[in-house]
Amino acid sequence: MLLEICANSYESAMNAQKAGAQRIELCSELAIGGITPSYGLLKKVTSDIKIPVHVLIRPRSGDFTYSKSEFEIMKANILLCKELGCAGIVSGVLLQDQTIDAVRTKELIELAKPMNFTFHRAFDWTPDPIEAILELAVLGVNRVLTSGQASSADKGILLLQELQKVAENELIIMPGGGINPSNVYLFKESGFEEIHASATSIRQSINNPKISLNSGNLFNETRIATSNKEKIKQLLERINL
Numbered sequence: 001m002l003l004e005i006c007a008n009s010y011e012s013a014m015n016a017q018k019a020g021a022q023r024i025e026l027c028s029e030l031a032i033g034g035i036t037p038s039y040g041l042l043k044k045v046t047s048d049i050k051i052p053v054h055v056l057i058r059p060r061s062g063d064f065t066y067s068k069s070e071f072e073i074m075k076a077n078i079l080l081c082k083e084l085g086c087a088g089i090v091s092g093v094l095l096q097d098q099t100i101d102a103v104r105t106k107e108l109i110e111l112a113k114p115m116n117f118t119f120h121r122a123f124d125w126t127p128d129p130i131e132a133i134l135e136l137a138v139l140g141v142n143r144v145l146t147s148g149q150a151s152s153a154d155k156g157i158l159l160l161q162e163l164q165k166v167a168e169n170e171l172i173i174m175p176g177g178g179i180n181p182s183n184v185y186l187f188k189e190s191g192f193e194e195i196h197a198s199a200t201s202i203r204q205s206i207n208n209p210k211i212s213l214n215s216g217n218l219f220n221e222t223r224i225a226t227s228n229k230e231k232i233k234q235l236l237e238r239i240n241l
Contacts, residue, residue: 001188004054004174006034006198013045013053016199023052025090025118030198032061032219033121036077042084052087054118057108062224064094064122071104078111088116090145098125100135109140116142121176124149129159133166133173143172145196152178153195154186161190 005016007024016024026045027034034056037045046053059066059073066074071093078089089112093101109117119141126132129149136144146163148156153175164173175187176196187195218225 001192002194004194004196006030006176006196007045008034008198010041010044010048013049017049017051021051023054023087024049025054025056025196027056027058029061030200033221034058035061039080042080042086046084046086054088054090054116055081055086056120057081057089057091058120060224061218062221064092064125065096065101066093066104074108075111078108082112082115086115088112088118088142090118090120092119092122094122094125098127100126100132100139102135102139105136105141106139118143118145118174120145121147129163130166133163133171137167137170141171143174143194145174145176147177148175150177154178154183157186157190160192164190164192
């Protein structure tokens, strides 16, 4: 069973390789479910890491329904990954009703070739997972990363097993979400070919910063934070008084 490590930094990627993981998914900002890593991180990792690197293509946190400009950014990042010799990308697009955006997802798949294409955990928001798996198989994705639409993959094991039966040999179902040494046997016994884990540990970096730069208002998947034109104009008006 192949182990893919979700690596959120250069250090994480190197640790994954040194520990014997067979592949990494490179991203940034695990706290918000991951976004596309910077060019500098991509270049350094692809230069130094010898195991296959799959890259998360997600331009922002929040939902998975993107504007035209955001979609163009995603495509530009896919081309960059191709130039850097990445083995695959991890991405996907949903419609407003959370069903698969087949048109845009297919465009990303075709653009990514010959790299592998993993449809990420946006799948876990789809209202009909069986229908979604069949649709993704037709679109030509190589694998689907999913927790079985549960808070963790062990809790979603029954759906994961059902999805594996439905997918047959058309695509790989890759369980991910809360997989650890105490529950990994569930996925091995169920015959999954690949699993996804972050295997993170937390270390204290500093003690009691003067102020916190985190914003609780922004850690919400139901909201998208954008700079407001009117507020900017108001600021400029005050500045220019």
